[in-house]
Amino acid sequence: MRINWRIILVAIAIILVSGTIFYSQYVAGKIATEERKYVTVWAEAQRTILNTPDTASLNLATFISFENKEIPILETTEKDSITGNYLNLDSSLVESDPGYLQKKLHEFRRYNNKPIVLVIKDSPYTANHYYYGQSKLLKEVKLYPLIQLVIVALFIAIAIMAVQSHYRGAQNQLWASMARETAHQLGTPVSSLEGWLEILKQKKENEAIIPEITKDVNRLLLITDRFGKIGSQPKLEPGNPYDQIEQMILYMKKRSGAQVQFEFSPEPLSVNPLLSAPLFDWVIENLIKNALDAMEGKGLIRIESHITNDGLIIDVTDSGKGIQSTHLNKVFKPGFTTKKRGWGLGLPLSKRIMEEYHNGKLFVKWSEHGKGTCFRIILPLPG
Known part of the structure; x- marks a missing residue:
């Protein structure tokens, strides 16, 4: 049974990319879980800053609050009205685009529609909702399989092109060798026929057949010339x-x-x-x-x-x-x-x-x- 190396290459590529995608999704899931925990801790730090007069606790809460430099967060009311407080978003876009924060809110909802809820008062019920997006690290982890897919596809394409080029080169060399050998093999009998043709021309009774024989000999010379040109420029x-x-x-x-x-x-x-x-x-x-x-x-x-x-x-x-x-x-x-x-x-x-x-x-x-x-x-x- 003949093995098709193209199918094997494609199968290996599919296995590698599939494995990478599954593992990347696994890692991305773990990072997303950790980031939610981190945002929850950050929200609790905000609660502490708002409600706790204790200096030691306030210092720790402030440290936790300022430590988040990666995860973008947007604050809303209990009715999901944007308060104007945000973290790790582009301030210049907030100022230049009135709808920027609303766009980010829709984006964060699509990513995770369960915000972190910080209850401020029970009666009347007042709370802040904290929606958050993906950190740069999480985005890179999710993008990695696509990058690897492109790299693997390029590798397979280059490998196929290299093998095809080698095959064409070997095929062209074989064709050229066969053509030159054919021209060489034809050369001797054609030369001999030319000699016999000259002998036939010396007798008048052969005048009727000489033109046709000459055409055939010239035809053989042309064929020999053609084969001799294959393989050389x-x-x-x-x-x-x-x-x-x-x-x-x-x-x-x-x-x-x-x-x-x-x-x-x-x-x-x-x-x-x-x-x-x-x-x-x-x-x-x-x-x-x-x-x-x-x-x-x-x-x-x-x-x-x-x-x-x-x-x-x-x-x-x-x-x-x-x-x-x-x-x-x-x-x-x-x-x-x-x-x-x-x-x-x-x-x-x-x-x-x-x-x-x-x-x-x-x-x-x-x-x-x-x-x-x-x-x-x-x-x-x-x-």
Whole structure:
């Protein structure tokens, strides 16, 4: 059974954060209980200050009264009318905002709607109610789990990004190694074929087959050149992508059958984009082959271009069976294919060629079942 490390990381994070939240709530509850006791003692100190003439007791009560520098307290009458006496609240806000004390009273009631009651007279009944808020320490304890949650989330995100980056790096290295090895393996037999081609040219009876064999050899040379450029930064030069598209349409027409139609509607270019012609040619070839497979040998392939602020837009649209919605986010993943034969590398390679080598984009613009698919290329233009 394969273990999904992402699930394990998320599970560990949930356990850590949950444990921290429960423990923080436990600690916050204990602090809140202690603060209520402290406010109760403070209220009793106020009673002592009001009713006791004994100097020793008065000194102790005064000490207790002035010792509270953290817990905000607001005094009201027995009918919860604000008396104007308060402790540890912002005096400047009290003076500048007439409703400030009323706002704090509502806040303290939400926090703890049971005030500390200090009875001054039994008859007529007179009492002071003391509402209090949370100390800075209690607020920090309650805020701590959220801070830890953010830290854990950042840690998981960084870990996932690091692992994905490592995976992509290893995958890119593997692709590059495979491509270079393929180019190397093709190089020897292609060179040999070139030699045999020269021998065939020396006999007149081979004149009819020489052009077709030359095309195939040149095709193999092009494929070898393409694979050789994967894994290294290709040299980009100003070029007309329309030339590559027209050549590829001409090449694919001969191999697609009479029931497949091609349409190409280019918007004139005032400036040529930077291209690696063999690699861009490969992208167009992969998209057309993909369209031919989707149409199963019958239909229309339409290639359109227009210029926007993003660059040169090239849309390759087919009238094929379309891509299932569940597959749309998989078509550019290496190894994914719906064909009985194929490695599922054409579209991933094309995307890499456009995005990593040409600083452009390749994506599915739209796809509808039974109506077709449109792939969009965006090529940046100089200036």
